[in-house]
Amino acid sequence: MPCALCGREARGFGYCHGLRWDRHPHHRFCSMACLTAGSANAKRNHGMIDKTDMETRAIRDARRELAEALTEMGLMTPFFDRPAEDIDRLIEACVDGFQASMQRQSDAGDVPF
Template sequence: MRWQFCSMRCLDAFSRVMTRLIGLQEDAVVDPTDMEIAAMHAALAPLGDYVASIGMERPLADYGKKDVLRLIEVVVDAYQAHMIEEHERLAVKERAYFEARLSRQPGSSGGLR
């Protein structure tokens, strides 16, 4: 069987999908989106605050289970809070865009329900 692709972009996309399907790159990590990178950055300050509260000089190997679980909670909470806030901001922006488009249509009563 011979495959033909319209572009290198399509060939690369197909190759990534097939690689995942046949398991050649089991440890492959998907690159984070800009929004995910921003959420990671948003988690840095709460992480730093937590580490400072339990002692910056303590090596991670000296953290107890309770400390590690709290550290994970702090990071995940900050990450998720940023993602939720960003999704809500985008939803407001998209709603305004679609309401404006709808209001420009002939015979429109304006606004989304």
């Protein structure tokens, strides 16, 4: 069962809007951080998680970490004049690859401990 937010293995963190399991979906999360962000989003969206909205923001938020890593490795110069969309494409590529692998491993029953 993947985390409703980031696609990592869910680990016993759950949220159901108003605890109405008959009316709203029960979301599962991997961590307290995903639970907090996901439940806050679901509260604003009638129990549903607007993943597109959150993903767009998460990708934007990840730019800072990427820039820090690039700077530390001395690789920032070629990226400096690039538009934000190019940076976001890099982040999306990493996230997509990561999530796809987690999903495959989860489907194969390879639950990491």
